[in-house]
Amino acid sequence: MKFFDVVSIEEAIKLTKDNFRDYRFQLEEVHILKSIDRVVGEDIHSNIDVPEFNRSTVDGYGINIIDSHGATDSIPSILNILGQVKMGEETKYSIKSGDTVYIPTGGMIPKGVDGVVMIENTEKLDQDSLLIYKPISQGENIISQGDDIKKNSLIIREGRKITPEVMGVLAALGMEKVKVYKQPKFYIISTGDEIIDIDEELNLGKVRDINSYGLYGLVKKIGGQVVGKSIIKDHYESLRAEVDKALDISDIVLISGGSSVGTRDYTYKVIDSFNEEGVFVHGLSIKPGKPTIIGKGKDKPIFGLPGHPVSSIIVFKAIIEPFINEKLSINTIKPKINAIIDFNFPSSPGKTTYQMVKLVDKEGVFFASPSFGKSGMISLLSESQGYIILEPKEEGVYKGEEREVYLL
Ligand SMILES: Nc1nc2c(c(=O)[nH]1)N[C@H]1C(S)=C(S)[C@@H](COP(=O)(O)OP(=O)(O)OC[C@H]3O[C@@H](n4cnc5c(N)ncnc54)[C@H](O)[C@@H]3O)O[C@H]1N2
Numbered sequence: 001m002k003f004f005d006v007v008s009i010e011e012a013i014k015l016t017k018d019n020f021r022d023y024r025f026q027l028e029e030v031h032i033l034k035s036i037d038r039v040v041g042e043d044i045h046s047n048i049d050v051p052e053f054n055r056s057t058v059d060g061y062g063i064n065i066i067d068s069h070g071a072t073d074s075i076p077s078i079l080n081i082l083g084q085v086k087m088g089e090e091t092k093y094s095i096k097s098g099d100t101v102y103i104p105t106g107g108m109i110p111k112g113v114d115g116v117v118m119i120e121n122t123e124k125l126d127q128d129s130l131l132i133y134k135p136i137s138q139g140e141n142i143i144s145q146g147d148d149i150k151k152n153s154l155i156i157r158e159g160r161k162i163t164p165e166v167m168g169v170l171a172a173l174g175m176e177k178v179k180v181y182k183q184p185k186f187y188i189i190s191t192g193d194e195i196i197d198i199d200e201e202l203n204l205g206k207v208r209d210i211n212s213y214g215l216y217g218l219v220k221k222i223g224g225q226v227v228g229k230s231i232i233k234d235h236y237e238s239l240r241a242e243v244d245k246a247l248d249i250s251d252i253v254l255i256s257g258g259s260s261v262g263t264r265d266y267t268y269k270v271i272d273s274f275n276e277e278g279v280f281v282h283g284l285s286i287k288p289g290k291p292t293i294i295g296k297g298k299d300k301p302i303f304g305l306p307g308h309p310v311s312s313i314i315v316f317k318a319i320i321e322p323f324i325n326e327k328l329s330i331n332t333i334k335p336k337i338n339a340i341i342d343f344n345f346p347s348s349p350g351k352t353t354y355q356m357v358k359l360v361d362k363e364g365v366f367f368a369s370p371s372f373g374k375s376g377m378i379s380l381l382s383e384s385q386g387y388i389i390l391e392p393k394e395e396g397v398y399k400g401e402e403r404e405v406y407l408l
């Protein structure tokens, strides 16, 4: 066993990808009303045109547009009213030059109509005659068949998260159910003799379990589910038995704490006891988060995250989230903004540094100042709005520089 044979984030992501090349999440069908935030599991093509027929976008009169040319308030065009289009019914009208038909908003465009004059630009002279006061152009106030969605077009790609807007598209296509990826099942284990749960008495020396709650939130946020959560003492057999059980009922096991090289740090040994592959990463060149372990047990990923709360959350974002995104074909754009740095601060050369920042909006320009604190302090994250990623070759950030800030 090698201690902290550190690799870069990119290498760790690649090694994880390579070790889980054949690892797949299954698909399931869900009703579209239950699909919000789920991830589409296969490309969706439209089997219809939307709209399926040419429709008016206003309440008005369908005309042959040439009949409106030259029409003004003082010299209106006069047209012969044939009747009106009924909503929800196919129209049988067919007009020729000199004719018009009343069409309500959304009504079907009759044959011969190539524009719709808004009702406010017309006046009925009598039951059968209409005055038009304004010229219109070709296709004005008409949405044509397939303008919204074309039949056979690729309308939603695999990996798209279902938003309310996507739900609307699915409804437009008449899809009651949609194939989505099954939610990745996580099991979260916090380790440490000192760790107690939120409902336990906080005697001196004990530490409340922060990590499994922070990680729980992150799992939910990326679309996963937590199938188990526990606190295990620094005891090899107990931790191994818990990981063994966790691997049977989940897709991914997260262990926080015990990932360093102390005498009571059993995470490495436990992960390495599964499968032939065992541990394939021990140590990341990232700050915070160096003592990270990645391994394989029963063909499933096991991530040993550092015990310090900020480190466990940062490593989740840096390694686990991209792994899930890749497996579910999710192509997300990380929410980020540009901000002016208003304070000089150093990085840790040779490591990718995640620097937490506080943001201030000064008349539409964002300014970022570093949040200082240790990775054991959860408030370092909760009081920051984002973070800057400094590359290993950088020495720091200078006041006045413009940087991308990833939002928390
Ligand atoms: N000799 C070395 N020692 C350490 C190194 C190193 O490179 N060489 N790295 C340090 C770094 S960086 C970190 S981060 C920690 C990570 O160590 P572990 O993963 O073994 O974590 P623990 O020792 O179990 O805990 C560290 C710290 O965090 C608290 N903790 C743990 N779990 C939780 C939890 N679920 N909720 C809240 N707080 C938790 C724990 O009580 C400790 O205070 O190693 C350094 N050491």
Ligand code: MOO
Binding pocket: 286, 287, 288, 289, 290, 291, 306, 308, 311, 375, 376
């Ligand atoms: O992962 Mo550690 O938090 O760099 O202190």
